[in-house]
Amino acid sequence: MTAAAIAMPRTRRLGGTLAALLFVAVFPANVRMARSYLRSSKTTARQKAVAVVRLPLQIPLVLAGLALRRG
Known part of the structure; x- marks a missing residue:
């Protein structure tokens, strides 16, 4: 879903935000x-x-x- 949001120009900013949040969210699991x-x-x-x-x-x-979020 995040990749689809990034692929579409209209939702790219939202997709960038979601991607950044996803990578931050999985970081503790990767540390573990x-x-x-x-x-x-x-x-x-x-x-x-x-x-x-x-x-x-x-x-x-x-x-x-975050760069995608900024545009």
């Missing part, structure tokens, strides 16, 4: 997953790295959503 992966002996080093690296990558996604 990263902590869980780091503590687990069952996850591979690659899984642990991906879980940790994805955290700062959410910042540009939030900023991109």
